[in-house]
Amino acid sequence: MPYRLNKGVFMVRCRQPGCPFNVHLEIADNIMGMTEADVDTEARKTARDMAQVRHDSLHGRHHQLHNPEVRMTSGTIQLTGAGPVQGTEHQAPSQVREFGKGDLIVREGEAATTVCEVLKGVAVPVKNEHHKYTRGDCFGVSSLLPKHRRLTDVVAGQDRTAIAFYDLTELRKTDPGKAGKLFSILIEDTLKLVAERVPS
Numbered sequence: 001m002p003y004r005l006n007k008g009v010f011m012v013r014c015r016q017p018g019c020p021f022n023v024h025l026e027i028a029d030n031i032m033g034m035t036e037a038d039v040d041t042e043a044r045k046t047a048r049d050m051a052q053v054r055h056d057s058l059h060g061r062h063h064q065l066h067n068p069e070v071r072m073t074s075g076t077i078q079l080t081g082a083g084p085v086q087g088t089e090h091q092a093p094s095q096v097r098e099f100g101k102g103d104l105i106v107r108e109g110e111a112a113t114t115v116c117e118v119l120k121g122v123a124v125p126v127k128n129e130h131h132k133y134t135r136g137d138c139f140g141v142s143s144l145l146p147k148h149r150r151l152t153d154v155v156a157g158q159d160r161t162a163i164a165f166y167d168l169t170e171l172r173k174t175d176p177g178k179a180g181k182l183f184s185i186l187i188e189d190t191l192k193l194v195a196e197r198v199p200s
């Protein structure tokens, strides 16, 4: 779960005409998700549920919380790898890092030990620039073989590109389902690359 809510405060306003209900709620729950959007959706739902209880205790006799406006007014959704992390959810065999546009994600020739999954943004292999990787795509097939080296530089194609680096051997022990999925994506991508190079 690479993303989490940090000190999120949400404004919830009832849209029933004439209703004065408008509150700011701090979400104390530790909300985490695979993407920023997942965390946002979950946090809004939590804020809405909290507001509903409060609204209905005040105005419930007259009407239900009506089509509420829900907006984050302070706080951030951040990568758990960035900055100090509280809690104990730090044992996953993966590391998430964020890159600015043009930053090197992996370097050609360096030891390939991890599989890379794009969580956000774009990753571009320098040797094959039209073969871009976006959210959900994986690269780093050379890491599946022992003692292999990266086949190309891969750079971030836009700011705030987030990449998860997985040690597949470790991941197989802790989350075989995820490891199998990453493996399949890598092989599919490799077959696609081969097909692109075969003249038709």
Ligand SMILES: [Zn+2]
Pocket: 014, 015, 016, 019, 020, 021, 055, 059, 063, 064, 065, 066
């Ligand atoms: Zn109301």
